[in-house]
Amino acid sequence: MSPVPLFVAIPLGAAFLIPMLGIWWKKSGEVLAALSTVILAVMAILSIGSTAVTHHMGGWAPPVGIALVSDGLTVLLLIAVNVVAFLCILFSLKYMTAYSGLPKYYSLFMLMVAGMNGVVVSGDLFNLYVFLEIASIASYALVAFGTEADELEAGFKYLVLGSVASVMILFAIGTVYAVTGTLNMADAAREISLRFSGAGAMNPALLLAAAMFLMGFSLKAALVPFHAWLPDAHPSAPAPISAMLSGVVIKSLGVYAICRVFFHVFGFDPNVTSSVILANSMIWLAVLSIIIGGLVAVGQWDYKRLLAYSSIGQVGYVILGLGVGARVLATGGPRSLAALAILGGLFHLLNHAAFKSLLFLSSGAIQHATGTRDMKQMGGLRDKMPITSATTNLAALSISGVPPFSGFWSKLIILIAVVKAEHYVVAGIAIVMAFVTLVYYVKVQREIIFGSVRGAVEKAKEVPAAMYVPLIILAIVCVGFGLLYPVFGYRILEPARDALLNGAEYVKLVLG
Amino acid sequence: MTVYFLCAVLLTMGLYCLVAKKNIVKKVIGLVIMDYAVNLYLIIVGYKKGGVAPVIERGMNSSMLERFVDPLPQALVLTSIVIGLGVLALMVAMCIRIYERHGTFDMSQISKLRG
Numbered sequence: 001m002s003p004v005p006l007f008v009a010i011p012l013g014a015a016f017l018i019p020m021l022g023i024w025w026k027k028s029g030e031v032l033a034a035l036s037t038v039i040l041a042v043m044a045i046l047s048i049g050s051t052a053v054t055h056h057m058g059g060w061a062p063p064v065g066i067a068l069v070s071d072g073l074t075v076l077l078l079i080a081v082n083v084v085a086f087l088c089i090l091f092s093l094k095y096m097t098a099y100s101g102l103p104k105y106y107s108l109f110m111l112m113v114a115g116m117n118g119v120v121v122s123g124d125l126f127n128l129y130v131f132l133e134i135a136s137i138a139s140y141a142l143v144a145f146g147t148e149a150d151e152l153e154a155g156f157k158y159l160v161l162g163s164v165a166s167v168m169i170l171f172a173i174g175t176v177y178a179v180t181g182t183l184n185m186a187d188a189a190r191e192i193s194l195r196f197s198g199a200g201a202m203n204p205a206l207l208l209a210a211a212m213f214l215m216g217f218s219l220k221a222a223l224v225p226f227h228a229w230l231p232d233a234h235p236s237a238p239a240p241i242s243a244m245l246s247g248v249v250i251k252s253l254g255v256y257a258i259c260r261v262f263f264h265v266f267g268f269d270p271n272v273t274s275s276v277i278l279a280n281s282m283i284w285l286a287v288l289s290i291i292i293g294g295l296v297a298v299g300q301w302d303y304k305r306l307l308a309y310s311s312i313g314q315v316g317y318v319i320l321g322l323g324v325g326a327r328v329l330a331t332g333g334p335r336s337l338a339a340l341a342i343l344g345g346l347f348h349l350l351n352h353a354a355f356k357s358l359l360f361l362s363s364g365a366i367q368h369a370t371g372t373r374d375m376k377q378m379g380g381l382r383d384k385m386p387i388t389s390a391t392t393n394l395a396a397l398s399i400s401g402v403p404p405f406s407g408f409w410s411k412l413i414i415l416i417a418v419v420k421a422e423h424y425v426v427a428g429i430a431i432v433m434a435f436v437t438l439v440y441y442v443k444v445q446r447e448i449i450f451g452s453v454r455g456a457v458e459k460a461k462e463v464p465a466a467m468y469v470p471l472i473i474l475a476i477v478c479v480g481f482g483l484l485y486p487v488f489g490y491r492i493l494e495p496a497r498d499a500l501l502n503g504a505e506y507v508k509l510v511l512g
Numbered sequence: 513m514t515v516y517f518l519c520a521v522l523l524t525m526g527l528y529c530l531v532a533k534k535n536i537v538k539k540v541i542g543l544v545i546m547d548y549a550v551n552l553y554l555i556i557v558g559y560k561k562g563g564v565a566p567v568i569e570r571g572m573n574s575s576m577l578e579r580f581v582d583p584l585p586q587a588l589v590l591t592s593i594v595i596g597l598g599v600l601a602l603m604v605a606m607c608i609r610i611y612e613r614h615g616t617f618d619m620s621q622i623s624k625l626r627g
């Protein structure tokens with residue numbers, strides 16, 4: 001039996017069992033969540049290099065039945081989601097003891113993981129929507145988990161904007177169904193390419209659906225101008241949840257869904273006039289996110305808010321790589337160039353999952369030790385918390401693109417692709433904003449890590465091992481992805497790139 | 513065509529309510545209107561004038577099959593209503609908590625975070 005359904009079944013089962021057992025057994029959340037995330041992370045890592053498979057739910061073959069699909073892109077996201085989820089649970093074991101209602105926390109956490117894994121493996125548009133809602137509802141509740149004034153306000157804001165996004169996505173799914181008569185992504189893709197590739201232009205209804213999809217998924221991915229909820233929601237959540245939200249939620253619900261729907265269902269076909277418009281709008285969203293996310297981050301003094309704005313900018317780089325790849329495909333340019341751009345985007349996605357979750361976890365460790373997130377009240381953390389400081393430093397160097405860490409290579413690949421595609425202005429902006437990224441992480445280092453011990457740091461002590469072990473593991477990943485790409489990185493990234501490049505392969509895989 | 517237009521009007525009304533109203537309970541109502549507009553849209557997609565329920569019975573000929581309505585959008589709407597109910601419950605619960613903390617439903621008085 002293929003292991004694909006287990007990626008949804010295990011966390012969903014854990015989410016169901018935890019609150020039930022929690023009535024009699026106080027530790028049910030910790031034990032079950034840790035156990036199931038370990039299993040999921042191991043399963044995800046073992047699936048590297050496996051052949052693409054389709055699982056027919058209930059034995060009904062698509063397009064009638066619902067299919068779960070696992071191809072290269074799915075495996076990439078499964079690894080990011082499940083490894084980060086495991087490390088966040090590990091961090092939670094100690095960090096979350098300050099909160100009450102822990103079985104509920106772990107149950108919601110597992111529900112969120114189940115939703116994300118479901119989005120990633122789903123081969124059916126409506127199924128994707130249902131899992132998207134499961135993950136979203138769980139994350140709304142988790143953002144407001146502290147139930148303090150700020151957390152509730154941020155949670156409500158996230159809830160309202162997230163629901164608008166869901167409504168738009170459902171509307172678009174209905175439109176795709178009305179035009180193609182199917183909800184299966186591969187079948188819809190085949191139908192769209194058969195009907196519109198020859199006609200040269202897309203049906204206006206499908207264009208509306210594409211616009212709605214782009215808006216909905218951009219809201220979930222927090223691309224500018226749909227980003228307003230993120231800088232409130234991510235800092236307000238408990239640190240492990242911030243790490244999950246910034247590290248993987250915006251990617252699996254936003255970026256992955258954009259990839260799957262636009263590259264596979266709509267397709268970037270040089271014979272269809274509207275595909276250039278789609279690719280261009282992706283580039284525009286990316287450039288806006290890079291500029292605004294980066295510039296606003298410089299002025300922040302709340303450490304977690306700074307990280308949240310930085311997430312907006314970095315997701316912009318991911319979308320930039322994918323968008324340039326899409327544009328090359330849509331204009332009929334060389335496929336090797338599109339491959340390079342897409343590879344850069346996906347590489348940055350994976351790297352960002354590692355270093356941004358590390359940064360958010362370290363912000364949790366710092367808040368745990370000093371009781372503040374205000375950078376003006378910190379300084380000289382290096383002397384008091386050497387491990388947290390060292391790992392934070394590594395992640396900051398990596399995200400700001402200092403060689404030889406992972407962030408440098410992925411940004412370099414994206415920039416080379418953008419220049420080769422002759423978008424010189426965009427490339428210029430991306431280079432300048434890469435320096436701005438460096439500026440605000442230098443600010444983090446100067447205000448928090450280096451300098452003389454002052455303010456809230458004076459009484460700080462290094463956090464316990466349960467909290468710094470996840471930080472060390474993520475720091476190793478940050479360095480490892482940079483240096484060891486030729487050894488094992490390509491085994492994750494190249495199948496994902498090929499899956500995105502060849503939409504026809506996906507159709508063949510699902511429909512046989 | 514008019515039906516689709518009216519459906520879009522309903523969606524826009526919900527969006528307007530969500531954006532323009534200060535009271536968070538009214539925002540919730542706006543969101544519910546949007547949700548229902550999309551449910552209505554899905555139903556319209558599957559609607560067929562003079563259609564019959566898609567149940568195959570003994571002795572039916574192929575001309576009857578032509579008159580079947582599309583059952584899939586109805587199944588989607590059922591699922592979507594259930595999801596909408598879940599979101600609504602969470603929203604109302606959050607509104608109650610916000611009222612407990614702030615003593616008001618007015619967003620302009622609650623708002624401290626800058627976005």
